[in-house]
Amino acid sequence: MNVPISPLANARETxxxxxxxxxxxxxxxxxxxxxxxxxxxxxxxxxxQKPRTVLETIERYxxxxxxxxxxxxxxxxxxxxxxxxxxxxxxxxFIGAAEAREIIFVRGATEAINLVAQSFGRTRLQxxxxxxxxxxxxxxxxxxxxxxxxxxxxxxxxIPIDDAGELQIDAFERxxxxxxxxxxxxxxxxxLGTVNPVERIIRSAHREGARVVLDAAQSVPHMPxxxxxxxxxxxxxxxxxxxxxxxxxxxxxxxxxxxxMPPYQGGGDMIRSVTFEKTTYNTLPYKFxxxxxxIAGAIGLGAAVDYLxxxxxxxxxxxxxxxxxxxxxxxxxxxxxxxxGNAAKKAAVIxxxxxxxxxxDVGTILDQQGIAVRTGHHCCxxxxxxxxxxxxxxxxxxxxxxxxxIDALVRGLEVVRQVFGIANV
Amino acid sequence: xxxxxxxxxxxxxxxxxxxxxxxxxxxxxxRVEGYNPLCGDRFTVYLQMEGDIVKDVAFEGSGCAISxxxxxxxxxxxxxxxxxxxxxxxxKFHALLTSPQIDTTGLGKxxxxxxxxxxxxxxxxxxxxxxxxxxxxxxxEETVSTE
Numbered sequence: 001m002n003v004p005i006s007p008l009a010n011a012r013e014t015x016x017x018x019x020x021x022x023x024x025x026x027x028x029x030x031x032x033x034x035x036x037x038x039x040x041x042x043x044x045x046x047x048x049q050k051p052r053t054v055l056e057t058i059e060r061y062x063x064x065x066x067x068x069x070x071x072x073x074x075x076x077x078x079x080x081x082x083x084x085x086x087x088x089x090x091x092x093x094f095i096g097a098a099e100a101r102e103i104i105f106v107r108g109a110t111e112a113i114n115l116v117a118q119s120f121g122r123t124r125l126q127x128x129x130x131x132x133x134x135x136x137x138x139x140x141x142x143x144x145x146x147x148x149x150x151x152x153x154x155x156x157x158x159i160p161i162d163d164a165g166e167l168q169i170d171a172f173e174r175x176x177x178x179x180x181x182x183x184x185x186x187x188x189x190x191x192l193g194t195v196n197p198v199e200r201i202i203r204s205a206h207r208e209g210a211r212v213v214l215d216a217a218q219s220v221p222h223m224p225x226x227x228x229x230x231x232x233x234x235x236x237x238x239x240x241x242x243x244x245x246x247x248x249x250x251x252x253x254x255x256x257x258x259x260x261m262p263p264y265q266g267g268g269d270m271i272r273s274v275t276f277e278k279t280t281y282n283t284l285p286y287k288f289x290x291x292x293x294x295i296a297g298a299i300g301l302g303a304a305v306d307y308l309x310x311x312x313x314x315x316x317x318x319x320x321x322x323x324x325x326x327x328x329x330x331x332x333x334x335x336x337x338x339x340x341g342n343a344a345k346k347a348a349v350i351x352x353x354x355x356x357x358x359x360x361d362v363g364t365i366l367d368q369q370g371i372a373v374r375t376g377h378h379c380c381x382x383x384x385x386x387x388x389x390x391x392x393x394x395x396x397x398x399x400x401x402x403x404x405x406i407d408a409l410v411r412g413l414e415v416v417r418q419v420f421g422i423a424n425v
Numbered sequence: 426x427x428x429x430x431x432x433x434x435x436x437x438x439x440x441x442x443x444x445x446x447x448x449x450x451x452x453x454x455x456r457v458e459g460y461n462p463l464c465g466d467r468f469t470v471y472l473q474m475e476g477d478i479v480k481d482v483a484f485e486g487s488g489c490a491i492s493x494x495x496x497x498x499x500x501x502x503x504x505x506x507x508x509x510x511x512x513x514x515x516x517k518f519h520a521l522l523t524s525p526q527i528d529t530t531g532l533g534k535x536x537x538x539x540x541x542x543x544x545x546x547x548x549x550x551x552x553x554x555x556x557x558x559x560x561x562x563x564x565x566e567e568t569v570s571t572e
Contacts, residue, residue: 356442358489358490360491361433361491368428376463390466390467420433421438
């Protein structure tokens with residue numbers, strides 16, 4: 001089990017092309033101590049920390065420009081509207097969407113999936129149609145489709161995964177048929193870290209005329225994404241996992257689908273004219289943004305995009321990949337650790353269990369050392385059932401993590417072993 | 426580390442490794458499931474009453490060290506007690522973990538769980554089996570959830 005640590009792995013961190021120590025200083029919370037120890041934050045898959053520029057942008061918006069958008073003729077409202085729409089443009093360019101109106105601001109990935117299920121799915125699905133998801137979906141990419149199945153009589157079908165945590169693509173392709181209307185698939189698994197071959201999945205689905213909803217909540221923060229070259233029909237992600245504020249996220253949809261879809265919620269801003277006889281809906285993207293939107297959140301998310309662009313998504317991807325392989329080899333030196341999910345392509349996440357110690361106990365003991373990890377089923381109970389475990393410990397990376405964070409985790413796990421009296425093997 | 430040692434005391438680790446009364450009871454027994462959806466802890470508590478006396482009590486399932494040890498020590502402490510005594514012990518144990526003052530009177534070995542007070546998210550682990558027992562004592566059958 002003991003894998004020697006390459007001296008290179010340590011040297012990487014000082015790689016001048018990714019000055020992680022400089023970036024760490026952009027995140028005020030990383031200077032905190034927790035339970036008397038410096039915070040080691042390894043829970044970015046749950047939510048990422050926020051750089052100062054995002055915090056300051058939000059404060060500046062409320063201090064200098066706060067007004068409602070798309071409504072006032074006054075100067076402040078014009079400024080707020082401009083900032084809000086600028087943020088939409090930033091998101092459009094960040095994911096390579098063809099037009100800004102294809103970016104719908106929502107509360108997060110969960111709301112975006114529900115929107116697609118209810119607005120796109122409900123009007124199109126017939127009894128006997130198929131919706132395909134995978135065994136590694138987050139509950140938020142399962143339950144909205146189950147609700148839709150109940151409403152329409154469609155069937156939910158599930159792509160199996162193998163022991164390594166990879167999708168069984170052949171099984172998926174056999175599952176496809178003219179009855180398949182929607183394929184809802186996660187890009188990067190939040191519980192296993194698997195990077196799915198979504199290009200192939202999208203191509204295969206399109207050959208059968210199915211539409212693809214890509215859950216990119218765990219990929220957009222970690223790698224460059226281009227929705228046009230992926231050719232997905234919808235793509236959803238949350239702002240708070242990509243260094244932006246909570247309560248804001250994005251639904252991307254191809255304009256041709258969004259145009260054809262009925263509104264998801266009724267209210268202000270989504271209408272053009274209202275009489276008691278007839279209401280005319282607004283154009284995209286406003287048709288799907290009923291009520292006063294999370295203006296500060298959208299602007300804050302725009303600042304997060306600026307921040308990510310200033311570093312470069314490809315640089316972030318490379319940094320996190322190096323750190324992930326460092327973590328993999330370091331964790332394998334800890335006795336009794338078993339990694340859950342060993343796909344050939346992984347990103348930013350390692351789930352593991354420690355023999356004879358429940359993840360919840362591991363989490364408490366790590367927390368006493370200032371180390372934040374997630375323990376539990378990660379909203380992926382079907383994945384836990386697949387591996388016959390109730391829960392895992394999950395460490396997940398952000399751009400600010402360094403090899404010292406991984407070393408602290410490894411030391412922390414040794415303390416767990418001491419507390420539980422597990423002898424060194 | 427001192428808080429950790431308070432939490433993971435030897436007696437707790439011992440009951441975690443070798444849970445007592447960890448078995449299924451057959452026959453005329455009450456059977457209630459306890460579930461903590463937050464961390465996936467799941468126990469089945471079996472209760473055999475003879476008149477007003479807890480004749481036998483056992484459990485099965487899986488959970489963290491705190492919840493397993495608590496279930497194990499619970500079975501030891503209520504066996505042979507009257508229904509009212511067992512209920513009283515549940516109330517005292519619950520109070521030990523949740524009330525502002527620490528009072529270990531009448532709890533015996535169960536006093537080791539006082540250390541859990543310092544870890545508010547773990548209180549549910551320590552009380553899961555007890556809530557389940559409480560339900561079984563009242564003759565309820567539905568699954569007890571901590572949420």
